[in-house]
Amino acid sequence: xxxxxxxxxxxxxxxxxxxxxxxxxxxxxxxxxxxxxxxxxxxxxxxxxxxxxxxxxxxxxxxxxxxxxxxxxxxxxxxxxxxxxxxxxxxxxxxxxxxxxxxxxxxxxxxxxxxxxxxxxxxxxxxxxxxxxxxxxxxxxxxxxxxxxxxxxxxxxxxxxxxxxxxxxxxxxxxxxxxxxxxxxxxxxxxxxxxxxxxxxxxxxxxxxxxxxxxxxxxxxxxxxxxxxxxxxxxxxxxxxxxxxxxxxxxxxxxxxxxxxxxxxxxxxxxxxxxxxxxxxxxxxxxxxxxxxxxxxxxxxxxxxxxxxxxxxxxxxxxxxxxxxxxxxxxxxxxxxxxxxxxxxxxxxxxxxxxxxxxxxxxxxxxxxxxxxxxxxxxxxxxxxxxxxxxxxxxxxxxxxxxxxxxxxxxxxxxxxxxxxxxxxxxxxxxxxxxxxxxxxxxxxxxxxxxxxxxxxxxxxxxxxxxxxxxxxxxxxxxxxxxxxxxxxxxxxxxxxxxxxxxxxxxxxxxxxxxxxxxxxxxxxxxxxxxxxxxxxxxxxxxxxxxxxxxxxxxxxxxxxxxxxxxxxxxxxxxxxxxxxxxxxxxxxxxxxxxxxxxxxxxxxxxxxxxxxxxxxx
Amino acid sequence: xxxxxxxxxxxxxxxxxxxxxxxxxxxxxxxxxxxxxxxxxxxxxxxxxxxxxxxxxxxxxxxxxxxxxxxxxxxxxxxxxxxxxxxxxxxxxxxxxxxxxxxxxxxxxxxxxxxxxxxxxxxxxxxxxxxxxxxxxxxx
Numbered sequence: 001x002x003x004x005x006x007x008x009x010x011x012x013x014x015x016x017x018x019x020x021x022x023x024x025x026x027x028x029x030x031x032x033x034x035x036x037x038x039x040x041x042x043x044x045x046x047x048x049x050x051x052x053x054x055x056x057x058x059x060x061x062x063x064x065x066x067x068x069x070x071x072x073x074x075x076x077x078x079x080x081x082x083x084x085x086x087x088x089x090x091x092x093x094x095x096x097x098x099x100x101x102x103x104x105x106x107x108x109x110x111x112x113x114x115x116x117x118x119x120x121x122x123x124x125x126x127x128x129x130x131x132x133x134x135x136x137x138x139x140x141x142x143x144x145x146x147x148x149x150x151x152x153x154x155x156x157x158x159x160x161x162x163x164x165x166x167x168x169x170x171x172x173x174x175x176x177x178x179x180x181x182x183x184x185x186x187x188x189x190x191x192x193x194x195x196x197x198x199x200x201x202x203x204x205x206x207x208x209x210x211x212x213x214x215x216x217x218x219x220x221x222x223x224x225x226x227x228x229x230x231x232x233x234x235x236x237x238x239x240x241x242x243x244x245x246x247x248x249x250x251x252x253x254x255x256x257x258x259x260x261x262x263x264x265x266x267x268x269x270x271x272x273x274x275x276x277x278x279x280x281x282x283x284x285x286x287x288x289x290x291x292x293x294x295x296x297x298x299x300x301x302x303x304x305x306x307x308x309x310x311x312x313x314x315x316x317x318x319x320x321x322x323x324x325x326x327x328x329x330x331x332x333x334x335x336x337x338x339x340x341x342x343x344x345x346x347x348x349x350x351x352x353x354x355x356x357x358x359x360x361x362x363x364x365x366x367x368x369x370x371x372x373x374x375x376x377x378x379x380x381x382x383x384x385x386x387x388x389x390x391x392x393x394x395x396x397x398x399x400x401x402x403x404x405x406x407x408x409x410x411x412x413x414x415x416x417x418x419x420x421x422x423x424x425x426x427x428x429x430x431x432x433x434x435x436x437x438x439x440x441x442x443x444x445x446x447x448x449x450x451x452x453x454x455x456x457x458x459x460x461x462x463x464x465x466x467x468x469x470x471x472x473x474x475x476x477x478x479x480x481x482x483x484x485x486x487x488x489x490x491x492x493x494x495x496x497x498x499x500x501x502x503x504x505x506x507x508x509x510x511x512x513x514x515x516x517x518x519x520x521x522x523x524x525x526x527x528x529x530x531x532x533x534x535x536x537x538x539x540x541x542x543x544x545x546x547x548x549x550x551x552x553x554x555x556x557x558x559x560x561x562x563x564x565x566x567x568x569x570x571x572x573x574x575x576x577x578x579x580x581x582x583x584x585x586x587x588x589x590x591x592x593x594x595x596x597x598x599x600x601x602x603x604x605x606x607x608x609x610x611x612x613x614x615x616x617x618x
Numbered sequence: 619x620x621x622x623x624x625x626x627x628x629x630x631x632x633x634x635x636x637x638x639x640x641x642x643x644x645x646x647x648x649x650x651x652x653x654x655x656x657x658x659x660x661x662x663x664x665x666x667x668x669x670x671x672x673x674x675x676x677x678x679x680x681x682x683x684x685x686x687x688x689x690x691x692x693x694x695x696x697x698x699x700x701x702x703x704x705x706x707x708x709x710x711x712x713x714x715x716x717x718x719x720x721x722x723x724x725x726x727x728x729x730x731x732x733x734x735x736x737x738x739x740x741x742x743x744x745x746x747x748x749x750x751x752x753x754x755x756x757x758x
Contacts, residue, residue: 069647070637070741096633103648142661155657156650179661207646217641228743283744284662285632287649290743292630296663308661 002211003065003517004028008037009106010616011121011128013195014055014113017618018128023107026611029520031537032530033064034496035090037108038079039537042088044613048544052083052187053169053194055114061101061160061200062109064496068102068208070220071513072227073289073501076101077493078183080191081545084171084348084403085424085448088541091174091188092452093160094286094498095181100158103204110616115196118167120148122201133198138164140341141176148201161199162189163343165391169193170401172348172426176340180294180310181286184345186425186447187403211519219512223505227290230504236293237283239272241314241500246271248318248430251461252566253438255323255429257377258354259420259557262431263566266327270317274329279309291500302330309333318429319350324357325377335383342391348403351426352390353383355404358418364411369396420555422449423547433558434568435460437470437478440581443552444482446538452499454485473568475577479584484528491531533605536589536597540607549595552582619694620749622729622736624654624667628746631658631665635738635747642737643727653729654738655716667746669738670717670729672696674752678728681712686726694752695731 011018023037031040038060050056063076076098082089101109104123111121115130118137122129136147141163149155159178166173166189173189174182183189210216227233235243245267248254252262268274281297295311312321312333320339321332339346359365360375367374375382389397399407404426408419420427425448432439437456445453456478459470465481492502492510507524515522553559554573562572573581586593590601602608633656636649644651654669672689676696679687686702687709689695698709698718705724710716721727729736739747 070634070641072634099649103650205648205650207640207644207648207651209646213641213645224741224743281663282627283630284665285630285744287633288637289630289632290634292632292744294630294662296661298663308663310662 001209002519003069003208005102005105005107005206005208007106008108008110009123009128010110010112010618012113012618013111013115013119013130013197015618016115016130019616019618021616024611024613027613030530030533030606030610032494033107034062034077035079035490035493036530036534037494038062038077038090039088039534039541041110041613042079042081043537043541045615046081050081052081052086052191055112055195057081057191057194059111059188059191059195059197060108061098062496063098063101063107064494065107065517066495066513068099068287069210069517070217070288071517072220072223072505073286073291073498074098075286075496075498077496078175078188080188082186082425082447083169083190084187086545087423087447087547088538089186089188089447090493091183091185092493092496093175093177093181093183094289095177096287097158097160097177097202098496099287100202100204102208103206104202105204105206109200111195111197114194118196118198120199120201121197122152124203125205137167137198140164141343142341144199145178148199152201152203154203156203158202159199162192162197163341163391165343166190166193167198168391168393168401170344170390170393171403171406172345172352173343174345176343180340182340182345185347185450187345189343210517212516216513216516219509219516223509223513224290226506226509227501227504232503233291233500236291236500240275240293240295240311242270242272242275242311242317244314245317248314252434252563252568253431253457255318255427255431257325258323258358258418259427259431261565262433262563262568264322264327266325267322269327270312270321270329270332275312278329279333280311284310286498289498289501293500299330299333304330304334307334307337309337312336315429316346316350319347320353320383323350323354323429324383326380326383327378331380335380335387338384338387342387344387344391347428348426349387349390351420352400352404352407353386355407355415355419356386356396356400357382359411359415362414364413364415365396371395417556420557422554423551425449427555430457431558432554433563433573434571435472436475436573436577436581437481439554439558439573439578440478440482440585441485443554443578443582444486444585446535446542453489454482456481456485473571475580476584478581479588483585483588486535487528487531489531490534491527494530494534529605533607536601536605536607539591539595539597543596549582549593552595554578619672619752620731621672621752622669622731622739622747623671623750624669625746626664626666628744629656629665629667630744630746631656631662634741634743635667638737638741642732644721653717653727668715668717669747670696670715672731677712677714678709678718681708683708693731693734696728697730698726698728700725
């Protein structure tokens, strides 16, 4: 007995058939679950150069071996090849959907092919059915959830679905996992749309059984205690992530007017104080999470009165707020909810809108492209218009639906200078010019511009690394910090952890929970080796797709335009700085100067002779 | 007597109570196997915990044709005697809050307050579940 369910479910939508697979135990031991399973399966089953929106691409929903247990704050991830970046993509979601995959009896879902007509999948314990989506196709995500619950006659089913943006293959469409929980980044929703798949509906009665129940509970209790004793966690419980608005604003990291600046005069309109005043009634949490960073409430005054809103979490509060010059949280909440309903990633949408408004202000697009509307920063109507156009792929929206990288390539001129992305993924809400370690983390993140693979800001802004204070603007030693964080977090992404819980739960306790759940001996070094293996596996995928050192880079806004004001005025990460950061990072990683893992490194990680994940025959 | 009360305004919907309860009840984790429920409404604006309140006038106890359900005279907890239970399911139908289910051994199963120190309360970090005193409760 172990916490694994022992089976993966492979569904081929082209033939409408499915098959249960017992994964090779060697692979289970070496990749554990979540990100690890996804990385290995995508590498082995997806031929190089596959069009992400072709039926051949795989869409995987991967929980981990701790998901669905009492281990606090565990989630799942969607793994696929991204239509936005062309890289490996893993996008994490909270809520209750990943847990239900396990209760249905599976350690993961692998979906291939494309349905002949718009469809949705129902998995009722072991029974798998592909049903025509009928009138549900075209509905926004909120109405989709409602319609599917009605169809099933059961409000307890767990649903993942796309909105109109996913149906229209918008490159940054998300998958909604009820409510305000999404596999948001890198266009997983477009992949789902390309498969003609509107939703998955799950209901499961299997139980998850840790190998050593008593040891497991002791480890879980320890994790609960660590979370209760950590101040940062208490901060998430009280203020959610919007507390970071003040931190980022003070530290000149807050994206403002398409990253032109790192501080926003209207920041106080977006922070936790403003959100508590205008939005919040109460705390809400994902499955099995004592932190409860979610806050739900109803807007009680102004033109959006009556709108139910979850917390406008930091990333979207910044990307749709300060980045677009909006300082009224009610307007931002309205726009973010619109993104959720349409099925658009609010982070990328904020990046795309900021890019477009700047292009308009610079005269690179005009009212001819906008049906007469003057696009402006600080104007809800401008953003509202863009979101509608993008989701429907109308006019300019069709171009913008491809993300800032491709939009800039098509618009030409100087637009590429202010298209803020890495590898095509719109940058997250952490302007890195005064934190070069963060710059390196963005440049080398596996799915493109992402802050979740390593977050060295915590160390660069007054922290310590190995007992030594970290020089914020310095370059030396940042490679080690970034690589080390990437490895550790990749390991925990096989479990599948929530980012915030890692501020409380110790490495030792995570290891203890895994050991007791699986009934295997694990130590902390093996955990780091697991993370490094997964990271290198994904690097091999991206290299095979043609990515090189030249793609481990930052947008011009960060390399050429210095921060204009504040205590770090003048700071930027020049291309020479970046080269120095990369050289050290590659060296720490045991990669050659082009960023390719050496033979010795692959051997160390067992990647030179790892068994293949076999193509399931149907 | 003591019973467990759940508050919609404090419940975050995390379901740790359900997992802890299910693990004790059936030896594995799945919220559907728990002896309490949490209903989420209105985009999770409301999470409504529903628990056995050890009713003063328990429909389950009243309905059992085999007198398998009794109230512990000291604690007031309404308990099912598994040896007497025939699995007829009448109590399952009788409880309007659906607080009784038939388990895989075909026996009726309900909240027994974990013998006095309920796990659901222990794992409820937001303190939405609390042991409260029911004053002057009639003991049937």
